[in-house]
Amino acid sequence: MKKTSLIFILLTSFTLISCGGDEYTPKPQGYFRIELPKKEYKLFESSCPFSFKIPTYTEVKPDANNPQEACWFDLNFNNLNASVYLSYKSVDTNINQYLEDSRTLAFKHTVKANDIDQKIINIPNKNVFGLIYSIEGNAASAYQFHLTDSTSHFIRGSLYFNNIPNQDSIQPVLDFVKEDIIQLIESFEWKY
Numbered sequence: 001m002k003k004t005s006l007i008f009i010l011l012t013s014f015t016l017i018s019c020g021g022d023e024y025t026p027k028p029q030g031y032f033r034i035e036l037p038k039k040e041y042k043l044f045e046s047s048c049p050f051s052f053k054i055p056t057y058t059e060v061k062p063d064a065n066n067p068q069e070a071c072w073f074d075l076n077f078n079n080l081n082a083s084v085y086l087s088y089k090s091v092d093t094n095i096n097q098y099l100e101d102s103r104t105l106a107f108k109h110t111v112k113a114n115d116i117d118q119k120i121i122n123i124p125n126k127n128v129f130g131l132i133y134s135i136e137g138n139a140a141s142a143y144q145f146h147l148t149d150s151t152s153h154f155i156r157g158s159l160y161f162n163n164i165p166n167q168d169s170i171q172p173v174l175d176f177v178k179e180d181i182i183q184l185i186e187s188f189e190w191k192y
Contacts, residue, residue, distance in 0.1 A: 036176050037079065041183060046071070048088055049153055053187035055180045063087070071155075077180075080173050081162045084181060088155045091148065098154045102131070102146040105158070109139035112165065121147065121185060128188050134178075138165040142174050143181060149190050157181070 041053040044060060048071035054060065057079065063072035071088035089098060106116065114137035121130040130147040143159040159177060161170055 034080070034173055036172070039179070041187070043187075046073075049090075049191045050088070050155065051189050051191065052184045054184060058180075075184075077177060080177065082159060082173065082177055083162065084157050084159050084177075084184075086155060086157045088153070091150075091152050091154050095148065095150065095154065098148070098156075099146070102144070102156050105156075106133035106135065106141075106144045109135050109141055112139040113137040121145070123186070123188075126189055128185075128190070130185075132185075136167070138167055140165055142167070142170070143178055145181065145185065147185065147188055152192075153190055157184075 037055075037057040040056040042056050043051060044054045045051045050071075054075060055077075057077070059076045059078060061074045061076060063069060063074055063085070066072050066087075069087065073086045075084040075086060077083065091098065110116065113135045115135075117134040117136070119132040119134065121128065121132060123129070127149045128147055129150060130145060133144040135142050135144070141158050141160050142165075144157065146154065146156040148154045159174075159181065161173075163170075167174070
């Protein structure tokens with residue numbers, strides 16, 4: 001019995017010693033490499049009272065959840081697994097309600113957000129005014145905005161990724177898509 005115990009101790013010691021050393025280090029967890037497309041834009045026009053430039057690598061579809069709303073669109077970044085949901089409303093005397101609804105929808109993400117940064121949009125020569133909500137952290141929506149002419153038109157947009165929110169893994173794509181949203185905003189024009 002002593003001989004088997006001695007053999008067991010020697011084998012266990014040899015195994016533990018052989019597992020140590022500087023020759024082996026585990027690979028850190030990583031993320032898939034994402035091929036980002038070349039930035040190119042085209043004008044999006046419809047029967048709605050606005051136009052703007054969209055990336056050529058996106059697809060615009062009517063909002064399937066609200067077919068009664070003719071000017072609600074989904075701007076799908078299919079290869080990047082993301083979508084910008086756009087909803088338009090005409091303004092009567094309800095501009096304050098639309099502004100409050102937009103703020104409420106953005107701030108619903110405070111549960112998961114580390115910070116919500118707000119940036120004013122002011123393009124007076126095009127009569128385009130609004131606000132961008134940049135939501136930091138693992139919130140469901142990382143970027144939202146609204147645009148208005150303050151008297152007749154209001155449009156709201158929100159960016160969502162079609163996966164579990166993890167800002168570390170989506171950050172390169174988020175930065176890429178934010179540039180496209182800025183291009184959309186800067187090229188935005190109302191039709192009167």
